[in-house]
Amino acid sequence: MSDKFLKYSFQKKIHPDKLCEIINQVTDKIIELKINNASKEFILYSINELASNINEHAKSTSTSLKLHIDKGFFTILITDNGIGIKNTYLAKSIIPKDDIAAIEYALSGLSTKNQKERGYGLYSIRKITNHLEGKMIVESGKGRIISTKNTSTSETAKKRIKGVRVFVNNKIRNFDFYKLLS
Numbered sequence: 001m002s003d004k005f006l007k008y009s010f011q012k013k014i015h016p017d018k019l020c021e022i023i024n025q026v027t028d029k030i031i032e033l034k035i036n037n038a039s040k041e042f043i044l045y046s047i048n049e050l051a052s053n054i055n056e057h058a059k060s061t062s063t064s065l066k067l068h069i070d071k072g073f074f075t076i077l078i079t080d081n082g083i084g085i086k087n088t089y090l091a092k093s094i095i096p097k098d099d100i101a102a103i104e105y106a107l108s109g110l111s112t113k114n115q116k117e118r119g120y121g122l123y124s125i126r127k128i129t130n131h132l133e134g135k136m137i138v139e140s141g142k143g144r145i146i147s148t149k150n151t152s153t154s155e156t157a158k159k160r161i162k163g164v165r166v167f168v169n170n171k172i173r174n175f176d177f178y179k180l181l182s
């Protein structure tokens with residue numbers, strides 16, 4: 001089979017107003033790929049959830065998306081220069097003690113959306129990444145949490161980042177995507 005349908009790379013700085021449009025274009029490309037269906041669903045789910053988070057929470061003026069699918073692995077890196085995770089909780093009178101605690105709240109499903117019991121985007125991406133024995137890194141402010149199947153490591157960065165960066169790296173392989181999502 002031609003390599004054309006097995007790999008795909010995308011890297012762009014994107015204005016938040018254009019994020020939806022770009023995600024739709026990227027989605028069309030990913031749908032064409034001849035890679036395992038569950039992995040394809042998971043890539044599409046992840047970029048859509050992460051882009052929705054930027055639209056719904058970040059208040060950013062600039063974002064970037066990097067996507068690399070090749071040789072049995074995929075990597076997603078999505079960034080924004082918005083208010084950061086901790087500030088979304090502070091705006092709801094929830095007081096995380098620092099950026100790491102705020103990222104922990106977000107990864108464990110505490111949503112700042114109104115009338116919602118639980119946030120599912122980051123929680124589910126981490127759950128599936130752990131199942132696939134991959135790696136997820138969420139950074140915001142000075143906080144960084146690195147999750148793998150058996151470990152969750154938190155670090156305080158020397159340099160504060162503005163907004164949020166989410167990195168996901170996984171093997172492309174078969175699994176029951178909808179079962180894991182439920």
Ligand SMILES: Nc1ncnc2c1ncn2[C@@H]1O[C@H](COP(=O)(O)OP(=O)(O)OP(=O)(O)O)[C@@H](O)[C@H]1O
Binds near residue numbers: 049085
């Ligand atoms: N890019 C971001 N910038 C600022 N805060 C964010 C960002 N992404 C997530 N958050 C914070 O993390 C919380 C959890 O995010 P998550 O995607 O898991 O759930 P949600 O967006 O609230 O709900 P759902 O994704 O289930 O519709 C959000 O409610 C928000 O407070």
Ligand SMILES: [Mg+2]
Binds near residue numbers: 053120
């Ligand atoms: Mg979300």
